[in-house]
Amino acid sequence: MLTNSLVELDRQHLVHPVSSFRGHEARGVRVLRSAKGATVTDVEGRELIDGFAGLWCVNAGYGHESVVEAAAEQMRRLPYATGYFDLGSEAPIRLAAALAERAPGDMNHIYFTLGGSDAVDSTIRFVRYYWHAKGQPERDQFISVAQGYHGSTTMGAGLTALPGFHDGFGVPYAWQHKISSHYLYRNPLGDDPQMVIDASVAELRAKVAAIGEDKVAAFYVEPIQGSGGVLVPPKGWIKAMRDVCKELGILFVADEVITGFGRTGPIFASAEEGIVPDLMTCAKGLTSGYVPMGAVFMSDHVYDTIADGAGAKAVGHGFTYSAHPVSAAVALEVLALYEGGLFDNGIKAGARLMAGLESLRDHPLVGDVRGRGMLAAVELVTDKDKKTPLPPEVQPATRLFDRAWDQGLIVRSFAQGIFGYAPPLCCTDAEIDAIVERTRAVLDITL
Ligand code: PLP
Numbered sequence: 001m002l003t004n005s006l007v008e009l010d011r012q013h014l015v016h017p018v019s020s021f022r023g024h025e026a027r028g029v030r031v032l033r034s035a036k037g038a039t040v041t042d043v044e045g046r047e048l049i050d051g052f053a054g055l056w057c058v059n060a061g062y063g064h065e066s067v068v069e070a071a072a073e074q075m076r077r078l079p080y081a082t083g084y085f086d087l088g089s090e091a092p093i094r095l096a097a098a099l100a101e102r103a104p105g106d107m108n109h110i111y112f113t114l115g116g117s118d119a120v121d122s123t124i125r126f127v128r129y130y131w132h133a134k135g136q137p138e139r140d141q142f143i144s145v146a147q148g149y150h151g152s153t154t155m156g157a158g159l160t161a162l163p164g165f166h167d168g169f170g171v172p173y174a175w176q177h178k179i180s181s182h183y184l185y186r187n188p189l190g191d192d193p194q195m196v197i198d199a200s201v202a203e204l205r206a207k208v209a210a211i212g213e214d215k216v217a218a219f220y221v222e223p224i225q226g227s228g229g230v231l232v233p234p235k236g237w238i239k240a241m242r243d244v245c246k247e248l249g250i251l252f253v254a255d256e257v258i259t260g261f262g263r264t265g266p267i268f269a270s271a272e273e274g275i276v277p278d279l280m281t282c283a284k285g286l287t288s289g290y291v292p293m294g295a296v297f298m299s300d301h302v303y304d305t306i307a308d309g310a311g312a313k314a315v316g317h318g319f320t321y322s323a324h325p326v327s328a329a330v331a332l333e334v335l336a337l338y339e340g341g342l343f344d345n346g347i348k349a350g351a352r353l354m355a356g357l358e359s360l361r362d363h364p365l366v367g368d369v370r371g372r373g374m375l376a377a378v379e380l381v382t383d384k385d386k387k388t389p390l391p392p393e394v395q396p397a398t399r400l401f402d403r404a405w406d407q408g409l410i411v412r413s414f415a416q417g418i419f420g421y422a423p424p425l426c427c428t429d430a431e432i433d434a435i436v437e438r439t440r441a442v443l444d445i446t447l
Contacts, residue, residue, distance in 0.1 A: 003043050006031050018152075018164075027398065030405070035062035038424045038431050040410065051404075051411045051435045053424045056226060056258050056375070057289035059346070060337050061426035067290050067333045074329035083323045091328035098335060099295065102267050105276030109303040111296040112323040116257035116283035117151025119294035120220075123253050123279050124155045125317050127218045130251065130302055133309020140175055141211045143204070143250075144220040147181040147228030150255055159220050162227065177211060179203045181225060182233040185368040185379060186387065193234030201240050208248055218251040218279075223269035226258040229418045230377030232370050238273040251278040251302070257294070261285025262338055262346045262425050264373040278302050288334045293327035338425070346425030349432050350374040353421065356436030363443050365390075374425055378439065380417040380446070390417035390446075403445060409438040 010029040015021070031043045038061055040050045053059060060067070074091060081089035096110040111126075113119040124142065131139040142159060144150060150159040157165045158172030161181075166172060182200060184191045189199050208216050223238055225231040238254075245252040252275075259269035260282035266272050270280060279302055283294030298306075306315060321327075350373035357369045357376055367381035380400075382388045393399075400413035412420030419442075423435060 003031060006043070023398070037061045037063060038427045046408075048405065048408050048410050049423075049431055049434055049438070051409055051421050051423050053422050054289050055284070056263065056412075056422035057284035059261050059263060059285035059374075059425050060288035060334050060342055061424035064288075064290075064333075064337060066337070067288070067330055070329045070333035071291065071326050074326045078325055081325050082320070084318070088323070089325045089328075091325045091332060092323035095328040095331050095335075096323075098332065099297070103280070103297050104268060104271045106300040107276065107280055107297040108300055109298040111298070112328070113283070113294040113296065114292045114319065114321055114324075115151075115294045116255075116281060117153045117156050117294075118319070119257065119281040119283055119296050120150045120156040120159065120255060121153040122296050122317060123218075123281060124159075126279065126296065126298065126302070126306060127251055127253070129309065129315065129317075130305050131217055133305050136214065138215055139217040141177060141215045142175060142218055142220065143177045143179060143207055143211075143216060145181055145222075145225065146178050147183060147225050147231055148178075148220065148222055148255075149225070149227035150220060150222075151257075177207055179207050181228065181231055182237055183225075183228075183231045184234065185370070193236070196234055197237050197240050200237060201244055204241060204244050205248075208250065213248060216248070216250050218253050219245050220253045220255055222255045222257075223259045223273060224264065224372060224375055226375070226420075226422075229379070229414050229416060230371060230375060230420050232372055238270075239275055242273075242275040242277070253277060253279045253281070255281050257281055257283045258375065258422070261288075261334075262343045262373070263375050263422065265343075265347050265350060267338070267343070269372075286334070287327055287330045288337075290330050290334070291324075291327045293324065293331055342425045345427075346374050349423070349425065349427045349429075352429060352432045353423065353427075353435065356432060357421070357439070359436065360440060360443070363440065365443050365446060371421065374421075374423055374427075376421040377414075378419045378421075380419070380443070400442070400446070403442045404438065407438040407441045409435060409442070411435075411439070 007028040011025050016024055032040050033043045034041045039047050041047050099110050100108045144159040146161045148161045150156045152165055158176040161178050182196050242252050254270045254277035256268055278299050280297040287293045360366045365380045367387055368379040370377055380390050404411050
């Protein structure tokens with residue numbers, strides 16, 4: 001009864017993100033009620049393993065009382081403080097210092113946002129400001145990677161290279177350019193890692209030359225492309241792209257909204273790649289999804305250029321909720337949990353997850369298994385040699401999602417017939433094994 005009335009109210013009033021409005025109306029919402037660890041429970045009492053940590057964000061897992069207490073204590077004491085007028089509060093200051101200490105290289109300056117999209121959007125503004133401050137305002141062209149996702153704000157959606165975020169919205173703009181994805185499994189050039197790296201380097205150089213070397217402002221990458229289907233670049237790809245940007249004097253922006261906070265093992269994937277970006281974004285795992293927050297990291301030279309360029313003038317970028325103290329208090333507590341054992345558990349669980357998913361390769365529908373740590377994908381095909389995608393009637397994401405749900409598993413189902421995995425780092429061995437077993441059960445009934 002309760003479910004029926006909620007479904008009806010939802011249908012009438014709640015507009016869902018990135019969904020077919022009409023399709024959603026027809027299917028109706030599934031209402032979740034509570035969660036603990038890696039398990040979510042719906043309003044009918046059905047329990048499911050959340051193999052996707054909400055939306056790759058609840059890295060610490062659900063139901064940590066200490067996080068709830070940190071938020072409550074901050075709300076009681078000081079629920080809000082602006083950063084305008086030279087004001088501030090303790091939690092965001094401590095959080096910025098803690099993050100700077102853990103960030104790669106000299107990324108010592110942190111600007112807090114409300115999530116990943118506005119973090120990316122903020123980088124576009126800061127990059128533009130940087131080049132104006134350097135006396136090169138004509139550097140206003142941006143390059144990103146096909147299959148990439150960088151949020152869905154007006155500007156960021158154009159760096160995103162997934163057609164669903166462009167069609168009907170009039171993006172991308174003429175100043176937003178793309179190079180091909182590395183996508184090893186379906187790379188038309190083959191899957192030799194060095195060849196893919198060399199091809200991407202050549203393409204980036206050619207793209208910059210075509211635009212004009214003195215016109216390119218920045219190049220954006222995800223250390224692992226998430227929403228494009230969990231596409232892991234060959235080892236050395238990121239470093240090679242970073243080196244090209246350094247050589248050509250282009251800012252390099254690492255979008256770590258998914259890969260940050262233990263998703264691939266270390267706190268930031270950039271460190272694992274041995275690179276220091278000029279700017280970096282994160283969100284999601286920063287607060288483990290308990291409250292909204294994102295961040296832009298700036299290296300010293302970016303911050304100093306902007307600061308010196310502005311002089312006594314205000315840098316006119318900011319939100320009412322920049323550096324929100326409750327979000328910062330939550331992020332500090334989540335960081336303590338990560339470093340108190342969750343990062344270590346995530347590394348162990350990630351190895352088990354990858355091994356478990358690899359064991360699915362014997363299934364006739366499994367074409368590819370890829371990932372790193374607690375970020376993985378299984379790509380389904382009907383013919384392994386020809387890499388034939390699933391037929392259109394099986395492929396829709398909702399079909400695959402439904403089948404996993406029926407097995408008591410939540411996983412991301414990409415429209416191309418790809419299952420995406422990003423479980424909470426707190427998963428036990430038994431939960432990881434259940435994710436793999438339930439996936440096999442879904443595969444057995446998929447065709
Ligand atoms: N950048 C990347 C790499 C992402 O994966 C996402 C979201 O999935 C975003 C940016 C946008 O973040 P948000 O959804 O918090 O706005």
